[in-house]
Amino acid sequence: MAPTRLEKWRQPVTFNIVMANQIVNLKHTVAAIGLMVLLAGACFAQSTESEVDLLLDKLRSAPADEAARIDRDIQTAWLRSGSATIDLLIKRGSDALRAGDTKLAIEHFTALTDHAPEFAEGYHLRAQAYFHADLYGPAIDDLESTLTFNPLQYYAIFGLGAILQEFGNLRSAAQLYRRVLEINPHHENAQKALDGLRRDGIGRTV
Template sequence: MRLLFALAVMVGPVFSSAALAQECPAPADVSAELEELFDQAQNAEDFREGQAASDAMWKVWLRAPDDAAQAVLDRGMAARGSFDFVEAYAQFTRLTEYCPDYAEGWNQRAYISFLREDYAAALTDLDRALELQPRHVAAQSGRGLTLMNLGRIAEARRQMLEAVGNNPWLSEKALLAKGAPLGLEGEDI
């Protein structure tokens, strides 16, 4: 009996991972919901309203396609929150393998790569996230920051302008100010 239990514990994750990869449903179409939130952000009259729209966007992005994906996302977020970037990266990799069409899995893995200063890997994952969800503001701003760290300032500026165009309440907007790293050409430090 103990041998069977030990075997099940060792082999179970292999089978469940393989089974999960075939069962992830397509992510819900959230484009109309996000479009409304972009409008709210762009028409917000103050920080409180703008932040409420931004927070609501995050709730949409962090809504995984099913309970299994949500559990993996939540474990990755918890690991990231405790600065266990190795475990967070492993969880987000599992999520991208299980749900390759879920943009937030790629965005979160990119963020871990960014924090680890692996900007090339971050950029690859951000590009995939944006293929899946072109107006994913967090991926857009993350891509702008990644490009900036790669020294690709003109591209970074364009990407950040696009992100801020979708959500003018992003804190990264400060990077576009006069004298800031992504400030308008001719106005850089």
């Protein structure tokens, strides 16, 4: 069975960046977005309670054997659009991404973001498609948009942290991994990535 959208985003991140100037040009942008994420969480925490707020509260204190189910419920809630058109574009784009047709996936997700410009998951889905197409600049832009509308989207925060780490901004990456674990203490890849940085002397707390 092919990996799901979320499974792909959870897998260890590998890059094939061949142009050094691309990395240099993106470093400052990524660092700025990372700072935005860290600051935005405090504002979002003041929002009124909702279904997702309650699920996130449960996730933070859940035993490990319940965390995966709560995580799935959160992802389902974030993807709930209330629009048949959006749901169809999500399905078509996700199907294309699973089939490895990143160009078609980007087209569907672009139609989605055009149709629903404030729907955070539209940008998150397209960020994954851009990522798999090795288009890291557009992926970063879409992660920024995702986190503008949903600063607690811990998969988007993790993806941004992975990009910072690849670009050599290790301390900021460690901050973002810690932010992921504040929201979802059961995020295994964030914990593994942070542990790896700590072994190298990065991201330790006193």
